[in-house]
Amino acid sequence: MSRFPQPRLARPTRLPVTEDRSLDVGLPRPLNVRLYGKRHAGAALVLHFHGGAFVSGSLDSGAMVAGLLHEAGAVVMSVAYPLAPADPFPAAVDAAYAALQWAYCKRSRLAGQGAPVFVAGEEAGGNLAAAAALMARDRKAPRLAGQILLSPMLDPCLGTASVRRSEQGPAGCPLAHGWCSYLREPSAAEHPYATPGRSMRLAGLPSALLITADDDPLRDETLAYARRLDEARVPVSGFVLPAPTGWPCALQESAGAERPWVEEVGRRIAAFLATAGRREVVDSVEQFALQKRC
Template sequence: MPPDRSPSTSPSSRSGASSKASGKAAGAPQRTDATIEVAKGEEVAVRVYGRKQPGKPSPLVVHFHGGAFTTGDLDTGCTVAGLFEQAGAVVVSVAYPLTPFPQPVNTGYGVLQWAFRNRVKLGGQGAQIYLAGEEAGGNLAAAVSVMARDQSHPPLAGQILLSPMLDPCVGTASVREATGDATGCKWTEGWRNFLRCPRDAEHPYAVPATAHRLAGLPSTLVMVGDTDPMHDEALAYAARLESAGLLVRRHVFPKAGEMPEALEAEQRECPCAEGALLQIRQFFEDTRCPAPT
């Protein structure tokens, strides 16, 4: 059963009045804020990281920030988006509506369509498209991947999920160990805000980790901390994808304290940054289509 509304199949780019660019000096990071139209009457703010490289295509990543479906914005996603940029990608980071389902997924799919239509302008001729996200954004990246598979468009080279928030039951051993005796849980509250009713938890676009059909999804890189609350659900999804015959790369960061909070821009330094950068670069290489002969 599809979500209530499908995004426009022909979104167009339109820079808002507040669009801005920085770092235009040669070799400096370039980040541009803009507003794009993803459906008639619906606009979304994005931040584009990186620039097209002359003579070769760059990976093009559509990125969703974290925040447990209750908080988060483009600034929250700077740490992870910056890692993709360092790995050589052009990144379109999305200020998606936080709640309720299915709006965030529909908006994400609309941005993916826009990125595909503008892939040559953004990443160069032959640019491949990836979906990526951390925590709640990891759930959205996985959901939009399922939606793209079902719509048979656009083609994806891979999905990259960092500490993805995938289990609305919030009852895995890793979550229980991390939360201890706490009476409140932000992930429980996040799922409560995201899902309009219990039946939404059965929808593969809301909870992609429980989708019955996984065949046809793109290659996947899953990264999670060893003491991360999302540890168990992330690796469980990786195992399901692998059982479906898909290419899966998984990496567990040792001593990665404060995950997934360490992925947010508010943190002074992400303890897994160096290791994540290596994994991302290798994944781009593993999933890169060979140049035509």
């Protein structure tokens, strides 16, 4: 794992929200999404999932990370997925995959012809991004260029040293409550789409960028997942921000909040989008199969 050089302060920015939409993707209820940016040559399309420990969060609370993704050069579609406890697993991950299928089919209209498609998320949204990548691999579509996981919630055990260090602070309890609400049935904790950190089969996943911080309660499980991806020969870039950052809560602040790590995280995301996007090649057989589904 690499460490960031001392980042510079980023100037607050006004995020260019293109439009809010309601999508019918074959689920019990329509999905609300927010689009950032317009199609342009060379753009990637990033499907983004907000944080909130599976029980809270919204398109507004996800604006910080969605803005970073957009400023890195991507067209971003941020998804308001179903929340627990009203909608426990697998409602959110089913919504994530349905949104991914829709976005992939519409990628030329949203971002540009042949735009590489990524999934991204922070905290619980990082879990959904990782799960969507697993589902896309298992179902052989859509073809993903990469996954961007910021302080992802991956393992409900909450027994790592970084979690234990945070138990006296504000982070420990919301994480435990979120997992209990999301995994209504005990057997769900063993399902790789619910707990990607426990997946026994990681080979064949798309390139991954994982970012955490020294004061992040999810630090250890993020690094463990990065190591396991590397062992499975998945191309991985991993970074640890120096404390203090306030992650993962700080990732859900209002857009444009002045934080010392914002500019550097954005730079790393931009580099990953460019590098992984160049590696993404979709063969004609897959294109034909997807055209029939779309």
